[in-house]
Amino acid sequence: MIRVALPGHLRTLANIDGEVKLEIAGEVTQRSVLDALEGVYPMLRGTIRDHVTQKRRPFLRFFACAEDLSHESPDVPLPAAVASGAEPFLILGAIAGG
Amino acid sequence: MSKVRVLVGTRKGAFVLTSDGKREEWDVSGPHFAGWEIYHVKGSPVDRDRLYASQSSAWSGQVIQRSNDGGKTWGPVDNKFVYDGVAGTHQWYDGTPHPWEFKRVWHLEPSLTDPDTVYAGVEDAALFRTVDGGQSWQELNGLRAHGSGPRWQPGAGGMCLHTIILDPSDPNRIFIAISAAGAFRTDDAGKTWRPINKGLHSLYIPDPTAEVGHCVHHVAMHPSRPGVLFMQKHWDVMRSDDAGDSWHEVSGNLPTDFGFVIDVHAHEPETIYVVPIKSDAEHFVPDGKLRVYRSRTGGNEWEALTNGLPQTDCYVNVLRDAMAVDSLDKCGVYFGTSGGQVYASADAGDNWAPIVRDLPAVLSVEVQTLP
Numbered sequence: 001m002i003r004v005a006l007p008g009h010l011r012t013l014a015n016i017d018g019e020v021k022l023e024i025a026g027e028v029t030q031r032s033v034l035d036a037l038e039g040v041y042p043m044l045r046g047t048i049r050d051h052v053t054q055k056r057r058p059f060l061r062f063f064a065c066a067e068d069l070s071h072e073s074p075d076v077p078l079p080a081a082v083a084s085g086a087e088p089f090l091i092l093g094a095i096a097g098g
Numbered sequence: 099m100s101k102v103r104v105l106v107g108t109r110k111g112a113f114v115l116t117s118d119g120k121r122e123e124w125d126v127s128g129p130h131f132a133g134w135e136i137y138h139v140k141g142s143p144v145d146r147d148r149l150y151a152s153q154s155s156a157w158s159g160q161v162i163q164r165s166n167d168g169g170k171t172w173g174p175v176d177n178k179f180v181y182d183g184v185a186g187t188h189q190w191y192d193g194t195p196h197p198w199e200f201k202r203v204w205h206l207e208p209s210l211t212d213p214d215t216v217y218a219g220v221e222d223a224a225l226f227r228t229v230d231g232g233q234s235w236q237e238l239n240g241l242r243a244h245g246s247g248p249r250w251q252p253g254a255g256g257m258c259l260h261t262i263i264l265d266p267s268d269p270n271r272i273f274i275a276i277s278a279a280g281a282f283r284t285d286d287a288g289k290t291w292r293p294i295n296k297g298l299h300s301l302y303i304p305d306p307t308a309e310v311g312h313c314v315h316h317v318a319m320h321p322s323r324p325g326v327l328f329m330q331k332h333w334d335v336m337r338s339d340d341a342g343d344s345w346h347e348v349s350g351n352l353p354t355d356f357g358f359v360i361d362v363h364a365h366e367p368e369t370i371y372v373v374p375i376k377s378d379a380e381h382f383v384p385d386g387k388l389r390v391y392r393s394r395t396g397g398n399e400w401e402a403l404t405n406g407l408p409q410t411d412c413y414v415n416v417l418r419d420a421m422a423v424d425s426l427d428k429c430g431v432y433f434g435t436s437g438g439q440v441y442a443s444a445d446a447g448d449n450w451a452p453i454v455r456d457l458p459a460v461l462s463v464e465v466q467t468l469p
Contacts, residue, residue, distance in 0.1 A: 009133050010158060013174065043174040047158040051178045059157040093157045 002033055003088040007060075010048070010091070014041040019088055028083040030062060031074040048091060063090040100467060102424045103168065104432055104453065105149065106440055107136035107462035112151055114169040115453050121430055121444040124453045130172060131163065138419055138462045140206050141168075145213040146466050150232065152203040152218075160202055162218075164232050175232030179203070179220055182239040188222065189251035198222045198242070205419060207262035211269070219259035223250060223276040225288065238288035241274065246293060246310040253277035253313045253332075254378075260418055261317045265324045273327065273342060278313035281329070283342050294342030298331060315358045316418040320367035328370050328397070330360040330418075335372055337397050348397020353384050359421035363446060364429040368396040371423075371431060371447060373416040381436075382413035390433070392447050406450035407441065414439070419462035426467060434460025 004020040011017070022036045031054075038045045049056050054074070056062065062069045065079045065087050081087040104115040111129025130136075134153045142148040147168040153161040160179065163172045179200050190196035201221040209215035214231040224242045226235045241259075250257060258277055265271035270287045273294075280295040293309050303311040313332035320326065329336040329345065333356050336345040349355035354374045363369035370393050376384040383389065388407040391400040414435035424430035431447050434440045438457035443450045 007157070009155070012132075013158075013161060043161070043177075046160065046177045050159075052180055057157065057159060 001085040002028060002036070002082065003085055004033060004037055005088045005090045005092075006044075007091060007093045009093075010044060013047065014043055016041070021085075028078050029075050030069070030072065030078065030089075033078065033089055034074075059094045061090075061092050061094050063092065064088070100426055100469060102426070102430060103141070103146075103466040103468055104422075104440065104442070105139035105141065105169070105462075105464040105466070106434055106457065106460060107139050107151070107419075108434075108438070108458040108460050109135055110458035112136040112139050112153075113454070113457060115440065117453075119426055121424075121426075121442055126454055127169065129458075130169070131161075134161070135202075136461065137202060138205050138464075139169075140208060140464045141466045142208040142213040142216075143210055144208075146468055148208070148213040148231075150206045150208060150216055152206055154202040160200070162203065162206075162232050176228070176234050179218070179226055179235055180237070181224060181242070182237040186242075187248055188257060189249060191252060193251075195248065198224070200224075201256060204258045204260045205262055207264060210264050210266055217262050217264070217272070219262050219274060221256045221258035222252075223257045223259040223279060225259060225262070225274060227288070240284070240289045241282060241291045244282070244291050244293075246279070249310055250276065250279035251311065261314070263317060263319050263327075265319075266321045267324050271324070271341075273317060273319070275314040275317050275329075277315065278332075279310045280312040281314050281317060281342055294338070295345070296343065297338075297345030298336065299334070299347075300332065302332070316360050318360045318362050318370070320362040323367045326367065326396075328360050328362060330357050330372055332356065332378060335360065335397060348393070350393070350398035350400055352391055352400050353389075357416075358418040359416050359433060361421045361423055361431070363431075364423045364425040365427075366394070366429075366446075369394050369446070370397065371421065372400075373421070373433065375415060381415045383415075386411050386413060388412045388414060388435070390431070390443075390447055390450075403443075403447040403450070405448060406443075417461055419464075420460050422463050422465040424465045424467045430465065432463050432465055434463045436460065 002022045100119040106113040111132040113128030137152045139151040149165040151163040185198035187195035205219040207217040218226040261275035263273040275281045282291045325341045327338040335349045337348045390403040414437040421433040
């Protein structure tokens with residue numbers, strides 16, 4: 001079971017309380033996590049990564065296990081603690097004013 | 099008794115303001131979509147409880163929301179705005195080619211006949227349409243494919259398609275405006291377009307009378323006279339009596355002819371409203387006085403409307419989509435400011451009062467007149 005923590009405005013958009021829990025078959029990567037997340041919550045498509053390029057939106061960040069994974073390839077396996085559900089995969093807004 | 103519903107988009111959410119036909123007591127609902135920029139909210143003229151909202155943020159991009167109950171509840175619909183074919187390039191601020199990149203929806207214009215059909219004006223400038231209530235969006239690519247596209251360039255606010263006017267007498271005719279490309283018209287339902295900027299004179303482009311490159315801020319039309327258009331350009335208030343084929347200036351005695359909004363009285367096609375702004379460098383009202391100017395002669399002769407509006411130490415702006423009129427017997431006029439005030443006049447502008455004073459900066463105001 002993968003745990004995903006979303007920023008507040010995306011939880012509101014998707015009507016989510018707390019963390020999202022996802023079952024993922026196969027390798028746990030940024031791409032497979034986001035594919036699964038968008039499959040359950042289609043209203044999140046385009047809000048975390050671009051519809052066409054599938055690149056992370058520039059003002060969002062991906063953290064896990066006290067590491068910034070934002071610039072990792074989307075196909076690199078996530079840390080084992082994320083894959084096991086011990087640690088959440090964090091999606092958060094960059095500090096950029098507003 | 100009739101009612102009015104005012105749809106307000108702000109920097110940090112949407113608000114729905116409702117009143118009866120007296121327009122004295124108001125109920126304020128919101129913020130909806132708190133924390134997001136709401137560039138525009140507009141209702142279908144066919145089904146007045148069908149509303150569409152453009153919700154966006156720098157963090158999470160574009161969302162389109164739809165309500166089927168007049169704004170009580172909302173749900174997200176499709177947000178995939180993908181340019182048709184090769185996106186190509188337009189001019190960047192420094193004159194170099196820049197790839198077309200979708201940023202946000204500035205304006206939503208529901209069809210005059212079908213609540214499921216809506217046009218969306220976007221940045222970087224293009225026109226999209228849904229025919230299934232927002233479940234999918236397709237670009238009407240004839241506009242962006244116009245040969246002048248590579249010469250379009252952004253204004254200070256971005257290269258946005260901000261104005262969409264549907265001709266009630268001809269379903270094939272649509273007017274749009276882009277900052278800073280100018281105004282365009284289609285006569286074949288969006289397949290082909292032509293610039294309608296003859297008569298515009300803009301000193302901030304190398305050829306002041308060029309076919310494209312003009313920073314048109316807003317265009318307004320009275321539905322009973324679709325061939326007559328009024329334009330607030332970056333500088334200059336303009337009028338066309340031939341559906342945009344030619345324009346002439348009607349700034350007349352305005353204290354400054356810079357501004358963003360322009361609108362037409364619901365029952366008097368020659369009565370128009372603007373809010374003069376000091377200059378392109380000073381985006382606030384001149385002399386610390388918030389004044390709406392009204393012309394009852396279709397331009398050139400203007401009177402200041404000040405009753406109930408602040409006349410000292412006021413330095414707000416009124417953005418291009420932030421004025422609207424209702425269609426009650428005594429036409430109501432509404433506008434919102436960068437200071438978060440929404441003002442209403444229930445007597446065509448003679449007297450004003452704030453509906454709300456302390457919203458986030460107002461981006462857009464639309465009004466629905468309800469039975």
